[in-house]
Amino acid sequence: MKLASLVRLAITAVVVVLAILIGHALWKHYMYSPWTRDGRVRAEVVRIAPDVAGLVTLVNVRDNQTVKKGDLLFVIDRxxxxxxxxxxxxxxxxxxxAARAAGASINAASAGANQTKANYDMLAAQSDRRQKLINNVISVEDRANAQAAANAARAAWQQSQASTKQAGAGQQQALAAVTQAQVELAAAQLNLxxxxxxxxxxGYVTNLDIRVGDYASTGTPRLALIDSHSYWIYGYFEETKLPTLRVGDKVDIRLLAGGARLTGTVESIARGITDADNPTGTDLLSDxxxxxxxxRLAQRVPVRVKIDTDHMPQGTVLAAGMTATLIVHPSQVR
Structure with a gap:
């Protein structure tokens, strides 16, 4: 009878010890092991808005349709x-x-300047020869007339030079107008x-909100396009589990939708979250x-996980907003 009591006592003690050990292991796993059920599938969303305004004449896609880069989505009245x-x-x-006319004007002005320069050179040389004659070979009046003719020719030459410079400035203005017209043509072609x-x-067309006959305004989004190559998962890990996480750790991904299990890698860890209990006041002082x-409940910090799409099974459906369980396998090297 005494032996039976000892056996029962020993069995009870073993069961209690096992329960304590199991409870302790479960507690450590729940509180400190790097896993979370709060994982959300995310993706880059491109908000498609027209760059020009006008009536929509063609819608070439349907809601939730798969498109390739460069595919036509819709057309604005051209x-x-x-x-x-x-x-x-x-x-x-x-x-x-106008630029060609300005060039011709320069050529004409240059030719006129050359002609007046030659005429000035001739009259200046003639006047110089007459001024050097002695013994009253020619009269004083003839010498004065020759000098006056040379001076007039010089003034005409200077005026031709000014006209040439003015024609050059006109050509520069005409060339600037050509450049401006080229820019305006490029802008008009870009708008077209x-x-x-x-x-x-x-990606995938989502929330298509455009029909033929709608007026599309510049910069107003009309549909969302989810980049099919940009899916990742945000896992919200409790702060007590962050010490065991490192960038590069392998991650098992279990979608709540079921199906094949995915794998991934810890890509980054967020460095800040909002302090909901102590916001900043209106005067920029701590409230x-x-x-x-x-x-106190442990805060949850976002951890970005890159999905290993190279080994993702065919037919796996990923949608932004899906939930998942993440189990991180810490690296042995620290």
Missing amino acids: ARYLNAVAQAEANLAAAEA DRTEVRAPVD VNPTFNWV
Whole structure:
């Protein structure tokens, strides 16, 4: 009877010790092991907005459709922008004609300047010869007339030089007008090209909010495009588990939707979260909460996990907003 009591006591003690050990292991696993059930699938979302305004004449996609980079999404009415291109081309042609006319004016002014220079040289030399004659070979009046003719020729030459410079300035102004017309034509052509809104990345059309006949305003998003190559997971880990996490650690990903298990890598750890209990006041001073909760819950810090898409099974459906469980396998080398 005494032996049986000892056996029962020993069994009870063993069960109690095992329960304590198991409870302690579960507590450590729950509190300190690097895992979380609060994982959210995220993706880069491109908000597609037209760069020009006008009536929508064509919608080439459906909601939730898969598109490739460069695929046509929708088209803005092109008539107004075609007219703008035609007007810019006409302005450029006119500016180029004006520049050619300015070039011709320079050539004419240069030829006139050369002619007046030759005439001045001739009259100046003639006047110089007559001034050097002696013994009253010619009269004083003839000498004065020769000097006056040379001075007039010199003034005409200087005026031709000024006209040449003025023609050069006119040509520079005409060339600047050509450059301006070229820029305006490029802008008009760019606006025409932007009437065709195309996908900037591979992805999935989401929340399509545009129909033929709608008026699309510049800069107003009309659909969302989820980049199919940008999926990642944000795991919100308790602060007590952060000491065991390192960038590069391997991660097991278990989607709540089930299916194949994915793998990933810790890509980065957030370095700050909002302090909800002590926000900043309107005067930029700390608004300290006068009460304090003795039972404090561990804060959750976002950890970005890169999904290993190279080994992701075919047919796996990922949608931004899905939930997942993340189990991190800490590296042995620290």
